[in-house]
Amino acid sequence: MHEDLMQKISQLLDDELPQKEALSLLQKIRTRSDLNNKMRRYEAITYAIKNHEMSVSSTSDFVASVSSRIQREPTYMIPNAERRVVRERRLTRSHKIAATAASVAIIAFVAHTQRHEPASNIQVATAKPPVKQVPQMAEIETPRDSYPVNQQINDYLQAHSSIYTTNDQAGFQPYAQVTHYSQK
């Protein structure tokens, strides 16, 4: 048995063997029972030193026995598992950036529109209310700056709603008259 290989086994047990060499050594141990026995004895020595007793080592056919059972198990086919994780991370990061940029753009657009958009646009949007009795709230021309957004939305929703629950307030229909067909 090569002394070099035995020294590498010693290093492997101490987790001091570089990855490539460890992989190469494990492949050699897989096919050489003398190396596997040497590894087992070194491990037994370590165990005995630490625990002051003899350990039970794996038998010489242990790996072969597990391997034959594994051959009867289904084979995993998880494609590029590592790459997939990396790609997902990148996508998530790019999505975050895109979402932030989109949010900023929308806010800027809305702010710009509210500041410069002519008031007539609202009239266009509310020009055809579904119920004739509904007062044309949006037709009341209001300067944009003194007409809060919430109020605009409120008015728009009311103008496009066919149901009111306003309890006879002035200028509104009682809710009992709201939904009907062929009304006089």
Next chain:
Amino acid sequence: MKSHSRASEQLDEDLVLRVQQGDKSAYDLLVIKYQHKIVQLVNRYVKDPSESQDVAQEAFIKAYRALGSFRGESAFYTWLYRIAINTAKNYLMSRSRRNVDMQIDVQDAEVYENLPQLHGQETPERELLSREIVETIKTAIAKLPEEMRVAIMLREFEGMSYEEIAQAMDCPVGTVRSRIFRAREAIDNKLTPLLD
């Protein structure tokens, strides 16, 4: 003191990835790497040597079946040790053997080496051989040249890395590597008549 190097974990991760991508032979390498430790661990619970071999094999099979969902949140060996401990406990429960304290919860697989003996089912012959081996090892260590003895003691008792031992002994890492290996070989030569 490091107990498991990054290189070792990286090797495990690569092998796990290969298994997940359909390379069953990569799992053999993981079995080779951890077979002795898993058998020793299971033997803490299941004292019968042949039974502990079977339970250890079962643990490896269970680990393979669960490998598809292994995401690497913990190191592979920690994950494997937990499976082995659970397999051993389940085996004992299925055999209605209550010789083990089931309240023991091993949070970290590394601590298993420091656990007290959970069983007392040694045969007299085995106990005698065990004592003889331990005495032989002690004698062999005592007879080692000082630099070898110190190197192997720092490694095995203190868990120091080669780098740390090199600093402590004021010598190159390669020298530490060689001293530890030669110490092991010297001890192994003394054990040969007992183990063969």
